[in-house]
Amino acid sequence: MFAAPDSTGVNSVAFALDGRILATAESDRTVRLWNTYSRGTVRSPLQELSGHTAIVNAVAAAGTLLATGGQDDTVRLWRLDPAQPYQRPTLLPRPMRSHSGHIVALHLTAGGRTLLSAGQDGTAALWNLTRxxxxxxxxTLRSPGETFTSAALSADAKHAAYVPTCE
Incomplete structure (x- = not known):
């Protein structure tokens, strides 16, 4: 079992590259990557990724792809290099925008070809990531007046599930 150092600002976690890397979405606008194969206590991250301008709420990983979403209302994509898993991933240049509120949940299909993003604005977006x-x-699914808190996508990307807030 791996535990990242205590932090009150971790909002979401995801394993990447067959479990070699743990990504944490954090309140200080960063995504941290941790080496899960380290022995003993891990005290510092391998990488601190910046690309968001506000709190990072969600992270998802599949294959060589890492997706992050935050309170800047964007989703960012990062490409990991499996040949050099502990090197800094490449931030893909174009932030993805389809929400008018904070991104609260992300789900990638196993092959990393489809992404589901869910937002505080009651919008869920399905993205094709073939390129x-x-x-x-x-x-896009819009549910005005609701805020999604979680989302999931079937492996074939034909079915999506969303959880609205309970009031």
Whole structure:
């Protein structure tokens, strides 16, 4: 079992590259990458990634792709290099925008070809990531007046589930 150092600012976690890396989405606008194969207590991250301008709420990983979403209302994509898993991933240049509120949840299909993002604005967006450098918005579900708190996507990307807040 791996535990990242205590932090009150960790909002979401995801394993990447077959469990070699743990990504944490954090309140200080960063995503930290941790070496899960380290022995003993891990005190410092391998990498601190900056690309968001506000709190990072969500992180998801599949294959060589890492997706992050935050309170800047954007989703960012990062490409990991499996040959050099502990090196800094490449931030893909184009932030993905389809929400008018904070991103609260992300889900990637196993192959990293489809991403589901869910927002505080009651919007869920389905993205085609076949060309990771040019994501395409495939579909949007709007549920005005609701805030999504969680989202999941089936492996074949044909079914999506969303959890609205309970008031």
């Amino acid at each position: 990771q450098d040019q994501p395409v918005l495939r579909d």
